[in-house]
Amino acid sequence: MENTLNTFSKRVKSMIAVDFKRMFKSRLFYIMLGIAIIVPILVVVMTSMMDGTVTTDQYGNPVLDEFGNPVLMEGFKSAWECIGSTNESQAMGMDLTSMCNINLVYFGIAVFICLFVSEDFRSGYAKNLFTVRSKKNDYVISKIIVGFVTGALMLILFFIGSMIASAMMGLSFDLGSLTGANIFMCLLSKVLLMGVFSAIFVLISVCVKQKAWLGICLSLGGGMLLFMMIPMMTPLNAGVMNVFLCLAGGLMFSFGLGTISNLILNKISLV
């Protein structure tokens, strides 16, 4: 029955084991995964059904463009558009298909991390934890990893959901000028970019402690500012450079913001 928590690696490993155990037993985790697979199906079905219909204002009158032509709703043209776009104007657009794509997962993970971390403080578990573990960096590293893994799983499920819905709605799976490697690297970039967001949301969560609502508001606000960065960093025609940039960004943010989170936990009251 000996406690063995002497080295950094042992401490981090045991902390990660605890957090994963919690994660897999948490209802929130499965809700988030469920959302990740249901949302793309709803989005693809909805946008496909509305494709080509005339946009109307609040009084039911058709909305006209600058040339006097009615503005038509546009759905996804290909299955791959659910996870990204190749041209910048579409990526930065404010229409339904530009907003409701795989990048929504980055908002979902903000909610997950804020609730996951705040539960530690709200339940009083943080008191038990930080009494026996004075090194706060174990905690921060573990939380960033849990956020990263959950985010990665959500991205994969969103991708699977998009493909299922696209097949259901008969969207094209034609790659065009893209290759399978592009799609893979696009997804890989998105997964690696999750490190950046996970570190940001963990930092916000440890600052607000048990105030999950404040953490979610700040995280979503912060996410909005960074949301536009995602399609540029992870286009559909992503290459090795995109993967490398996202990896570097993920590592740098995780290390930098993780250090700040650690400093904050060392300074503030933990109850």
Place this chain on the structure above:
Amino acid sequence: MNAVEIRNLSKNFGQKQAVNGLNLTVPVGAIYGFIGENGSGKSTTEKIICGLIKPSGGTIKLYGKDYTDIDVRSKMGVLIESPGCFSNLSVWDNMQIQAANLSINNADEEIRRILKLVRMEGAASNKYKNCSLGMKQRIGIAMALLGKPNLLVLDEPLNGLDADGMRIMREVLVDLTKDGQCTILVSSHLLGELQKVATHYGIIRHGKMIKEMTSLELDKSCRTYIALKAKDMNNTVLTLKDKYSRVEEDEAGYVRIYDNVLPEDVVNYLYQHNILITEIKTDKISLEEYYIDLMNQKEVR
């Protein structure tokens, strides 16, 4: 060596000074009763010891090492305010998580042992949120006991426990310190219960230690008194007050004489006044009464 040694500890929350130059010494193997009124700084001190709040000043040593030392801290158990369990998880899962935090080998065996100790083995599969207040308190103590800690810090551990629960907890606490391996710092407002187990006491007021003593010293400090019952209690009280300076009636219906006087003198005196005594005994004031006395003295000063 002392398990806990605090010197000149202070903690300010803005303008408010919660702990003010506190000195506290808990010898190894002691059950240290930490007593004080609400807001006196007990919980703040305990949270500082556990590393949950940063002190504004002073030094804290646990087993001769700085209180932030990883090895010392990994052998601590704590119950402060609430047990710190996840409401949607079962008792067993919550215990598993804390066991994993402590990297305990043979966690299942250890959890079974602890749950049996606090008579909670039948509730292991219950969800924490469905447990009663008393059960939650026992779970909190069970969590604190995981991994055979050297130092237990318990804040109001007896809250919500029924008479049987309190008896079990008393037995557990005494049993833990029997071999001198475990030291317990426990704060409670249930002074009667505390007096049954504590070997040392510290009384805190306005963030300052006003008295630290062993249970033997407390015993010596506690005033003795003569308590009696008579046929005509009103007349008895009036008659006694004529002769003795400190005569009071207690809640149990006895008249107490705190003056330094022999029981036979009291019997003779009342006999002379034709008062028939039905019961007489000598006793010592309890910890609770001692504490109230001490507080009143400090108030007067």
